[in-house]
Amino acid sequence: MAGKIFYRERLKVGEKERKPRFALLAVTGVQIEFYSTHLRKKELDLIAKELGAELILIPHDPKDKDKDEVEIKK
Numbered sequence: 001m002a003g004k005i006f007y008r009e010r011l012k013v014g015e016k017e018r019k020p021r022f023a024l025l026a027v028t029g030v031q032i033e034f035y036s037t038h039l040r041k042k043e044l045d046l047i048a049k050e051l052g053a054e055l056i057l058i059p060h061d062p063k064d065k066d067k068d069e070v071e072i073k074k
Contacts, residue, residue, distance in 0.1 A: 003029030003053035007044055008060060025058060 006025040020038040030051050048055045
């Protein structure tokens with residue numbers, strides 16, 4: 001079974017900012033340790049390719065626009 005990497009776009013990053021735009025949400029089916037929770041799409045693509053994992057984008061709920069980032073618990 002190939003693993004899955006779940007991610008979403010961050011709310012508080014603007015179009016022209018040079019910060020990673022994607023927040024890592026969860027990983028299944030592969031054993032991997034991430035040292036960053038905010039990643040660029042290129043980084044996610046490379047990690048998924050090397051692991052043989054599928055990238056799954058989780059869309060935002062339009063009602064959540066004014067809420068802070070979801071904290072990832074370890």
